[in-house]
Amino acid sequence: MSETITRPDPVVSGAQDILGTRGLLVDPEMIEPWLTDWRGRYHGKARALAQPETAAELSALVRLCARMNVPLVPQGGNSGMVGGATPDESGQAILLSLRRMNALRIDAATSTADCGAGVILQTLHEAAAAQDLRFPLSLGGKGSATVGGLISTNAGGTQVLRHGTMRALVEGLEVVLADGSILDLTSALKKDNRGFDLKQLWIGSEGTLGIVTRAVVRLIPAIAERRVAWAGVDTIHDARRLLLHCQQALPQALEGFEVIPRDCLDHVLVYMPDAQPPLAQRHGWNVLMEFDADRDAAASLGEAVENVLANAFESGLIDDAVIAANETQAEAFWELRENVASAERQRGPARQHDISVPVELMPDLLDRAEREIPEQFPGVEVVGFGHLGDGNIHLHTIAPQGVDVDEWERGDGARISELVYRMVTDHGGSISAEHGIGQDKLKALQETRDPVAMDVMRAVKQALDPHGLLNPGKLVAPKG
Amino acid sequence: MSETITRPDPVVSGAQDILGTRGLLVDPEMIEPWLTDWRGRYHGKARALAQPETAAELSALVRLCARMNVPLVPQGGNSGMVGGATPDESGQAILLSLRRMNALRIDAATSTADCGAGVILQTLHEAAAAQDLRFPLSLGGKGSATVGGLISTNAGGTQVLRHGTMRALVEGLEVVLADGSILDLTSALKKDNRGFDLKQLWIGSEGTLGIVTRAVVRLIPAIAERRVAWAGVDTIHDARRLLLHCQQALPQALEGFEVIPRDCLDHVLVYMPDAQPPLAQRHGWNVLMEFDADRDAAASLGEAVENVLANAFESGLIDDAVIAANETQAEAFWELRENVASAERQRGPARQHDISVPVELMPDLLDRAEREIPEQFPGVEVVGFGHLGDGNIHLHTIAPQGVDVDEWERGDGARISELVYRMVTDHGGSISAEHGIGQDKLKALQETRDPVAMDVMRAVKQALDPHGLLNPGKLVAPKG
Secondary structure (H helix, E strand, C coil): CCCCCCCCCCCHHHHHHHHHHHHCCCCCCCCHHHHEEECCECCCCCCEEECCCCCCHHHHHHHHHHHCCCCCCCCCCCCCCCCCCCCCCCCCCCEEEECCCCCEEHHHHEEEEEEECCCEEEHHHHHHHHHCCEECCCCCCCCCCEEEHHHHHCCCCCCHHHHCCHHHHHHEEEEEEECCEEEEEEECCCCCCCCCCCCHHHHCCCCCCCCCEEEEEEEECCCCCEEEEEEEECCCCHHHHHHHHHHHHHCCCCEEEEEEHHHHHHHHHHHHHCCCCCCCCCCCEEEEEEEECHHHHHHHHHHHHHHHHHHHHHCCCCCCCCCCCCHHHHHHHHHHCCHHHHHHHHHHEEEEEEEECCCHHHHHHHHHHHHHHHHCCCCEEEEEEEEECEEEEEEEEEECCCCCCCCCCCHHHHHHHHHHEEEEECCCCEEECCCCCCCCCHHHHHCCCCCHHHHHHHHHHHHCCCCCCCCCCCCCCCCC | CCCCCCCCCCCHHHHHHHHHHEEEEEHHHHHHHHCCCCCCCCEECCCCECCCCCCCHHHHHHHHHHCCCEEEEEEEECCCCCCCCCCCCCCCCCCCCCCCCCCCCEEECCCEEEEEECCCCHHHHHHCCCCEEECCCCCCCCCCCCHHHHHHCCCCCCCHCCCCCCCCEEEEEEEEEECEEEEECCCCCCCCCCCHHHHHHEEECCCCCCCCEEEEEEEEEECCEEEEEEEEEECHHHHHHHHHHHHHHHHCCCCEEEEEEEEHHHHHHHHCCCCCCCCCCCCCCEEEEEEECCCCHHHHHHHHHHHHHHHHHHHHCCCCCEECHHHHHHHHHHHHHHHHHHHHHCCCCEEEEEEEHHHHHHHHHHHHHHHHHHHHHHEEEEEEEHHHHEEEEEEEECCCCCCCCCHHHHHHHHHHHHHHHHHHHHHCHHHHCCCCCCCCCCCHHHHHHEEEEHHHHHHHHHCCCCCEECCCCCCCCCCC
16 A cells, blocks of 8 residues: 655745745635635635735745746635636645735825725725725625725726726735835825836736735715615616716716616516515616715705706606605615626526626617627527616626526527627727626637737736736736 | 948838828928927937828838837927937937827717827817817917827826826827837727726837827816915915815815915016016915816805815915906916926026925925025025925926036036935935926936836836837836
């Protein structure tokens, strides 16, 4: 009988020297939960889970990995949508958790927050609120999503219309590069023209060009007053006209503009049997709007919103509308919106597409998708909902009842996605508006994106991570 | 007697085939005016002046230059401050004017302008105004500065406080790369997470990474009402407190916050003998503020600004203040500010420093500069003025009377700049807030910037322009 002799992994022992035993987990049971993405679609292996506490520790780890040719897969809250934080199955990589780098300091005088990459979004919200300030970015995963992850994926959410994506809120950041050097770009300068804005490289690059360890983000005054309204309109074109109307009337106040088609609201009401429909009748499209004001603008908000909706009604833009009478009702409106994805998911297997086009083209694109997809794929249902104000719709295509799911996914499902991505590309749009590319959309990206743009991405990757050790298999590979 | 036989330059004849005779000037007299920067500090030579009309023509020209190893020096309005558009003296380069690419289309429905790189800023202002819209970036050279130049230098100006630099206004752009490929990023998507935001690479990179040929920029509603106020305060620290006060009270309205020290205003009043001082008495620092409102907020602006200033006066923040009674007086206030640089220049040779630090640190930095520079360089006068709201001051250090200017420039002048840049760097600031690097600050950049940041810049340059043919000798050279 032969014995297996396990030789110590020199990478692991080197990393342990740097991080200590608390900073480097090797126990498979401890690592296991982080090797699968939260939707359970991707699973990988890792030789260890590194949890550095400082940029200096991470720098030493990255140098070690560079020397020993070991890939690093950074991970924040592990709540991404595209498998961007899951390692491959080779077991070569070190999984890198930034969660222990969670120092947080609010500076009320400059309206900024200095956050470690591991700070959880909800924590940032609460710390800002305690100083009568607000970090104006929120999304479903706020209880787990980290600042580092939000930067690496240039996260969006429901307030982009007014405040932009994460990119617009990052004033400075610190990053550890592929060779282990630490680049400190946290000095929050309003103006700096020493060449192009370096920090942009690490916003939205999914950990493939360096590892964000810290950021200074912008805060704004807390909301003093809000109005949440629900309107029924006939068509998505009417919804777009209502959007323009609201933007022209109250450009500073309009924070959210979400659309939900009739059937989709029906599904939500089935999924949430205790919920009330906001309007007495069913309408072709439902629009959820939020208008916000800080202290100075609070007094006039209520009347202004009433006027805007009254005008929209009088000019025939909307069929019916209601303004939430209180915070409980406002929250109830938002809950309907927040449960759309779950309600749709419960109805059966679907392909989900997180797409954007210039806002003015979205109604046409939706029309086309609703017509052409069922034509070409009989029995498939098309549901588009979400952030119309940003030109960003989540387009779900639901498999016909009774199909073999795996087979459908590989066959018609894949072909439907190809069709959707072709339509989007025809409209000058993006196949990933807010979820990123990760491993999920890698092939679709290569198939749809302008080869010149892909070349630039590969050249920059080659320049900043020539050996391809940072989050390999995601977004982009080096050119060489 | 020997004869000089001039052989035809194959680069010139190749370029002429592509651009035609109108598109390629070789007559030295025609080219001469563009070979010197507008301040007359840099002079270069070029084998020809290329004036393509389309991105396709430019693409062919860039391919030719790549094949024949010929540098290209792009130029917009030739009104830059750092010699960034002037070729070197070798005569090898082709000077590339983008001025004929000046198509302009305003889209009122989407509040955007689609501009060729050669569109002049003033033209864009007028075209937007004709549709009751506004492009909220302005600067002294607006009659010559082009959209392409403004993007390549990430231009600032007096409205950055509210609307950001050029970077914040560019929604999309088209660029010709070093290999001649054309990258079209003009589809104006509010959300696009197909990796990092490529267009950021060409904003502020001074033509060293590619040549911007077209851009879609954001417009906002026209100003319906404005209030321009002038206040006298004791110290720069008081000015900073007044800034915070105004920002908290009227964050949406405050568009400009400029500071001018007492002596500096005196110099302007000497330089403009017909001008009136806005306030009866002299004050340590003068603050020029502009508050703007669009149609919807117009009615309440006047009273709001009066309240803000009354509160500031009552709480002792300001010693005296006046709100311009009409547009003529408002313009007169701004004229005082706009003539500061010329008034200072007339007083004699000076080193000018366009510096920024985090806004809250600027008062200390100014104190330190005013104290330390005359201590170490007796007879030198220090004048700091400008965009306090952005943490961006133009710090002029005026040579002692009677010195030999050239000698002073090379000796004490250079040492003063070193001292200023060291102070700025100590405060986490930038040696170039808005003017860029060009050839003027190349050495200072290399001496002061974090080597890790310089490495990243060089690596990206290497990736996108490996042979260093795009605007060589400016900003950054390839790594190799």
